[in-house]
Amino acid sequence: MGLETVIKDIMDAAQAEVTMINADADAEVSQILDEARQNAKNIMGDRLAKAEDDIARLRQQETSSANLEVKRAMLNARKEVLDKVYNNAEESIVSLPEAKQEELLKAIIEQNEANGSKIYSNKDSEELVRKLSSLEYAGNINCIGGVVIENDDGTVRLDYTYDIILKNVNEQSLKQTSDILFG
Template identity: 30%
Template sequence: MALDKVANDILENARKEADQRIQEAEKERAKILQDADQRIEKMRKAEEKDLQDGLMRMRRQELSSGELEAKKIVLNKRKDILNRTFDEMLKELSSMAPKEKSDLYKKIMADGKKTIHRPKVFIPKGEADLLAGLRGCESLTEIDMGSGLILENEDGSVRLDYRFKTILESIWDRDMKNISNTLFE
């Protein structure tokens, strides 16, 4: 019986030690799982933050891109309006009544003679009558050109371009900001 008791004691001690090791292993397993869960949660939060940051970045980029596209559309529309306005002004100047155009041509001639004493005058075809009786010019030649006058000195070294389109372009370029502000604000 003593042998049975010794065997039972050994078995009992082995069971206790096995139970203790199992409990320690369970504690270790629980700690490892808890650490793993914490790391997984930390990684999940980091990934979620990266995702949110990426989404915010994409939203800002899309918004910025949309705003840029809207500005581009507005600028193109403004440019179209300015171009149409320029064309309409030029058309209006070119189609003014003959009396008004004749008076304007005479003023241009008076101004041009301050620079070129006896200019050669180039005028659009069909408009020579508007300067009928004009004195103080070398010659009056009708050429294929837009409304207005071109004055040239005798040897052709000095040329004054008073075509309506040239004058309007000069004013347009010089005062573009004011013209744009007047039309759009």
């Protein structure tokens, strides 16, 4: 065998080994690239899922917040209407005809005058209360109408002012009134 044959065999073997190393390297590069692409897809999918979850959560928060704001606005509007109804009732009481005022005061005084010795009213009703009651007139109070009856030592005060009566009726029938007005 000649030297050239040995060199050729070595070169062929080296070439085959280079080809095999290159093929292994190409396969490894291809595998690394496939893994990188798969990782990128997974990361992209995870981030996309997280972004969709964040969007859904934000949408839910915004919807809840908007619904709460609508409810708050509706409650405020209802309160305004109920306040107007209360004020209208108060104005209706104030503007009752004198005959009706006298009838109401007479009924209150007759039913409760035995429970006290002094009576109070607003300035507008003073003359009428003095006429209707046998109790000592003790002075004026700030109210839209009605009377306060008090015992001798002031320990018992029966408040029959229209303000208190209207307030109590309003508190007792607020739900009913709301149901009538708003269904």
